[in-house]
Amino acid sequence: MGKSVFRVIKGTVPVLLSAPHALPHRRPSLTLSYKWGEQYTDTIVMEVCANTGCWGIVQTDETSFDANYHKLEDNPYKEEITKVVKSNKIIKFIDIHGLNDIHRYDLGVYYQSKFFNSINLANAVVKAVNKGKLKGINACIFRFEEDNQEELGEYVAAKLRVPSVQLEIARYIREDEGLRNAFIENLSSYIIV
Numbered sequence: 001m002g003k004s005v006f007r008v009i010k011g012t013v014p015v016l017l018s019a020p021h022a023l024p025h026r027r028p029s030l031t032l033s034y035k036w037g038e039q040y041t042d043t044i045v046m047e048v049c050a051n052t053g054c055w056g057i058v059q060t061d062e063t064s065f066d067a068n069y070h071k072l073e074d075n076p077y078k079e080e081i082t083k084v085v086k087s088n089k090i091i092k093f094i095d096i097h098g099l100n101d102i103h104r105y106d107l108g109v110y111y112q113s114k115f116f117n118s119i120n121l122a123n124a125v126v127k128a129v130n131k132g133k134l135k136g137i138n139a140c141i142f143r144f145e146e147d148n149q150e151e152l153g154e155y156v157a158a159k160l161r162v163p164s165v166q167l168e169i170a171r172y173i174r175e176d177e178g179l180r181n182a183f184i185e186n187l188s189s190y191i192i193v
Contacts, residue, residue, distance in 0.1 A: 006077050008084060009049045009056035015191050016084055018095045018152060019045040019058040020068045020077055038098030040174040044184055045096055051188035055084055068095070068152050068166075078155060085160050092121060092163050093156040094187075099168040107139040108168035112157035113146070121163040128190030133182035134173075 006020075022042035042058040049056040057080060072078050084090065099108055109126055111118040119141075126139045144154050144166075153166040173179045 005059060005061040006080065007058055007060045008080060009046065011049060011053050011055035013052055013054040013191065014088060014090050015054040015092045016090045017045045017048055017054060017056045018081065020152060021097060022059040040180060041096045041098055047184045048188050048191065052191040054191050055088060055090065057081060057084065069149055071150055078152065081152065081156065082160065085156065085162055090162055095152045095166040097166060097168045098174060099170045101171060105138040105140045106170045106173060107137055109139060109141045110144050110153060110166040112154045112164060113143045115157045117163035118157050118165060122165045125165060125190060129183060129186045131186055133179060134186060
């Protein structure tokens with residue numbers, strides 16, 4: 001496969017966190033342009049993994065594919081997630097992303113329709129994050145759109161049958177060290193339970 005563009009963080013807790021867009025990546029388009037990375041998403045995953053002992057996977061270099069968009073056969077990141085989930089009996093998957101600045105909420109949580117355990121996971125994560133410095137966070141829970149894409153959260157829930165959510169975190173939370181650390185602490189406390 002050549003040079004690896006992601007790193008797996010080994011864990012002992014059967015939860016897998018992911019940061020597939022930490023650096024620039026190419027999404028299918030006519031211009032073949034790169035999409036900017038979502039800053040600090042990798043830091044969040046690495047810190048939560050260090051705090052809890054859960055598993056993680058993070059993008060480590062620019063990619064010519066979008067780990068969250070391309071189907072399994074064209075996506076080494078998704079292939080690695082499949083291996084980690086199956087080999088380590090993963091029971092929850094949390095995919096960390098940066099929220100687009102056009103949205104007027106602080107945290108978007110996406111889940112796969114028809115998977116009750118993913119809905120429960122979405123609600124539990126929102127409840128866990130909404131405390132301390134982040135008390136009163138404006139969190140919105142959405143179903144993934146019914147389109148031709150196959151986001152990682154959709155893939156893990158539908159194909160691997162593991163409760164999954166995609167978290168879209170506002171830039172101001174990711175960029176402010178105090179708020180970012182509060183988010184890490186709150187999410188870590190949920191995973192440790």
